Amino acid sequence: xxQIVLSILVENTPGVLSRVSGLFTRRxxxxxxxxxxxxxxxxxxxxxIAVSGDDMILLQIKNQLSKLExxxxxxxxxxxxxxxxxxxxxxxxxxxxEKQEIITxxxxxxxxxxxxxxxxxxxxxxxxxxKIEAFINLINDFEILELVRTGATxxxxxxxxxxxx
Numbered sequence: 001x002x003q004i005v006l007s008i009l010v011e012n013t014p015g016v017l018s019r020v021s022g023l024f025t026r027r028x029x030x031x032x033x034x035x036x037x038x039x040x041x042x043x044x045x046x047x048x049i050a051v052s053g054d055d056m057i058l059l060q061i062k063n064q065l066s067k068l069e070x071x072x073x074x075x076x077x078x079x080x081x082x083x084x085x086x087x088x089x090x091x092x093x094x095x096x097x098e099k100q101e102i103i104t105x106x107x108x109x110x111x112x113x114x115x116x117x118x119x120x121x122x123x124x125x126x127x128x129x130x131k132i133e134a135f136i137n138l139i140n141d142f143e144i145l146e147l148v149r150t151g152a153t154x155x156x157x158x159x160x161x162x163x164x165x
Contacts, residue, residue: 005077008047010070033151084154091122093143
């Protein structure tokens with residue numbers, strides 16, 4: 001199985017996210033991650049969807065998405081031709097003795113401490129998937145109380161764009 005990241009430009013209409021995600025449900029495909037937000041043109045929303053499968057399944061996903069009425073354009077984001085980032089917020093239980101060690105790890109990864117209490121630290125980290133995974137693996141040595149990830153958000157490098165408004 002391989003994973004691809006699709007950047008999909010859709011009309012910004014009520015229920016568009018439900019229609020796109022519903023397509024995956026009806027076909028029995030899993031979404032690894034999905035993000036959606038309006039673009040610089042309020043008529044359009046950009047969805048970034050990471051999906052996994054064999055070549056046949058991935059082609060079928062792209063074909064089925066292109067049939068949806070709201071979909072304007074689909075673009076597969078190649079790893080070396082795009083910038084793909086994810087954001088996590090992670091809350092860790094930390095005694096006074098552990099806080100400095102956790103902050104040192106956060107500094108190495110350029111994570112930002114965004115909340116501190118007497119026995120917890122909350123950090124924010126943005127980066128590619130491998131950076132996020134490496135950070136989580138190190139922080140797993142401590143008690144993770146909560147963790148939330150945004151999923152992939154990506155744009156093509158250089159002059160190439162998904163949308164020409």
